[in-house]
Amino acid sequence: MKAASVFKSCVGGLLSLALCGCVQSTGLGERAIVKSIYMDFRAGSYEAVLTVMDWKPSADAGSAENQPQVYLGRGKTVGQALQKAEDQQSKKPFYGQNDLLFLGQGILQTDITPCLSYFAQENAVRPNLMVLAVRQNAAQWMEQKEQMGKIVEQSGLMGVKTQGGQEISTSLYEFFRHEGEKASGWMPIAALHDNGLETVTSLAVIGQGKQTAVLQDEQTALALCLAGKSTELTYNSAVGDNILSFIARGVRVVRQAQMENGTPKLCVLVEGEFQEISMDGKTLYGDKAKQAAAQINRFLEESAKKLSQKTFEQGNDVFAFSWWMAQEDAAAVLRAKEEAELYRADAVNYQFLLSAPKA
Known part of the structure; x- marks a missing residue:
């Protein structure tokens, strides 16, 4: 009985490790580590751009380095667009390390609710997924490939910085205040430059799923204070x-x-x-x-x-x-x-x- 109990405990522990991703059936070199997702909506279709850290062997035979790659997919639904982007490369995607969701201007002007709802219900996505608005369309976002490593490193879980240096973030679940209602809230608008993300100077206000206003200058600072973010x-x-x-x-x-x-x-x-x-x-x-x-x-x-x-x-x-x-x-x-x-x-x-x- 004691041996059987120990065996069950071991099996249970191994299953837990497998479920949390600590034990991987697929080797690291065969995984596409997704580090950020860009979503937009244009001409009746969703557009998804995945930033993937592709592990490549380095000169040191005992180590490897990750190189950012970007893949674009389009579809009538968020899931279809993501699947098309995943199909652009051969490795199995892993979303467990993704902290970032960037939203383009097209989806901000349409309705972000279906997109955010998809990720809120997707078990593979981290619950503390950070949401940012950007001004680039999908094609322009793809051109930022060389900057993606810095962008991922600069934002991440801690958020992007204000002019005063305070870090702010807006998580996925902050947009769902009341069950059954469309997304509402605000998110930082992040611009890009040669070194990655700029400091945040403006915020997008979301009402009924759409961008209803852009806050700038002192209104951005006031909003962060009123929201308890600064x-x-x-x-x-x-x-x-x-x-x-x-x-x-x-x-x-x-x-x-x-x-x-x-x-x-x-x-x-x-x-x-x-x-x-x-x-x-x-x-x-x-x-x-x-x-x-x-x-x-x-x-x-x-x-x-x-x-x-x-x-x-x-x-x-x-x-x-x-x-x-x-x-x-x-x-x-x-x-x-x-x-x-x-x-x-x-x-x-x-x-x-x-x-x-x-x-």
């Missing part, structure tokens, strides 16, 4: 006739729900401290810095209102404001939704209380 605000651009530059770190977002005449409302307080403020290249100190801080707070409040016009007021609650309101009165929030009274311009109020730099 604790800094970095800005360097023109405001009126001046070039304004500032860095605020340790940014905290405090949400206070309240009822007003039976209507749910939310006050969003943004607190923190400016590390540096400069105007036209000159760093400000003392009273000038305090005056500038007050002006910037007003500027950010107006920017936040414009951000709400592109998101919350369109019924796209990407920052979960209604969830915070529901903590005060869930029944009132549900009633406001049913009566089309929730996503009003006066439902969310912003207050920025960022203090001036310390002397």
Whole structure:
């Protein structure tokens, strides 16, 4: 009995190893290691580009090096397009190391829901798959073959970087907030250059499966803070006739729900401290810095209102404001939704209380 029990344990352990990929029936040299997937939708068809790390023997007989290869496939469904791309090479694909899903402009303008749903239901794909938007079409993406190794290395699980150096990412499951609804949320728009991915300066807002807006400059920084993805605000651009530059770190977002005449409302307080403020290249100190801080707070409040016009007021609650309101009165929030009274311009109020730099 004891021997039989030990045998069963060993068999169970081996099966577990096989299922998790630790024991491979196919050798490493016979596997196509997929490191990123690009998807787009054009002329009624899905387009898939697989970035595969092809293991090649190196000069050292005891080692091997991986070289990026790209393969394109088209089909009426996401699965068909991927299969066509897989068929462009002879090795068995392995998706267990893939962290990245890039979406082209065609699919962003159509509906990303079927694509994201496919990968959400595909057991071979990692659950923490990171989703990024890019401006390249499939042909242009294929031309980036030499950069793919750097792109995969720079993004990966940790995400891409903001101007201030903070790493951000948007995982696959963040787009499915309510069962049965189309994908909604936001994703970084990543540009390419000779060294791989640029820092993220813009975000694509997704509502009802489609891109509804593009956030840039201070709205990108604000969105990251409101979404809990960043604790800094970095800005360097023109405001009126001046070039304004500032860095605020340790940014905290405090949400206070309240009822007003039976209507749910939310006050969003943004607190923190400016590390540096400069105007036209000159760093400000003392009273000038305090005056500038007050002006910037007003500027950010107006920017936040414009951000709400592109998101919350369109019924796209990407920052979960209604969830915070529901903590005060869930029944009132549900009633406001049913009566089309929730996503009003006066439902969310912003207050920025960022203090001036310390002397």
